[in-house]
Amino acid sequence: MIIFGWRVVFFTLTRGVFHCPDCGGDREYRRRYGRNFFTLFFIPVLPLNKTGGEFVECETCKGRWNVGVLEVPTSAQLAHMPAMLLRMAIAQVLRSGDYTNAAARERAVGVVRQAGDAAYDQAALDGDMGRPFDQVRAEMAHAASALAPEARERILSAAAEIALSDGPLSVSEEETLSAVGADLQLTRVQVTGVVSMARQSSGH
Numbered sequence: 001m002i003i004f005g006w007r008v009v010f011f012t013l014t015r016g017v018f019h020c021p022d023c024g025g026d027r028e029y030r031r032r033y034g035r036n037f038f039t040l041f042f043i044p045v046l047p048l049n050k051t052g053g054e055f056v057e058c059e060t061c062k063g064r065w066n067v068g069v070l071e072v073p074t075s076a077q078l079a080h081m082p083a084m085l086l087r088m089a090i091a092q093v094l095r096s097g098d099y100t101n102a103a104a105r106e107r108a109v110g111v112v113r114q115a116g117d118a119a120y121d122q123a124a125l126d127g128d129m130g131r132p133f134d135q136v137r138a139e140m141a142h143a144a145s146a147l148a149p150e151a152r153e154r155i156l157s158a159a160a161e162i163a164l165s166d167g168p169l170s171v172s173e174e175e176t177l178s179a180v181g182a183d184l185q186l187t188r189v190q191v192t193g194v195v196s197m198a199r200q201s202s203g204h
């Protein structure tokens, strides 16, 4: 008797460290994809079509994510961001949405602290959100000019992630992300890319 069938075999493409949304911190990941195999006596012998797309699997919680999740800055990357720029970018975006959302506020404070501003708290966040928009914009543009494009993209990505933590982006959140992206001296194409990756990874 010949026993045949098919099953999915997973392949690992790369490994690295990412910010796992479920674990809430830096974790090892494997970037993988699945492929259907024809099996003979339960042994995969013939590769068939690929299943779905590539995904990122957390080594700790085994959660699976769209590859866009790799765009969310890790704690280690946040530690290399200028905390001041991050504060302003996040405060601008947060106040354009539901700034009372507890989860978004908590994440905002956590992200700025990881960037090295250990004393940052909810009161300081309120202070940042209350600052005149024009003043903040001028300061941001000045500070951003000293940074590499990747670092500026990551700052926008961190702000987008926080804006998305309470659900899909509102029109005003979207407009603010565009304005903050412009202040960070990113092109429209760069801004669109960063925001769409953040959307993908949040599922909104």
Ligand SMILES: [Zn+2]
Pocket (backbone or CB within 6 Å): 020, 021, 022, 023, 024, 027, 058, 059, 060, 061, 062, 063
């Ligand atoms: Zn995890």
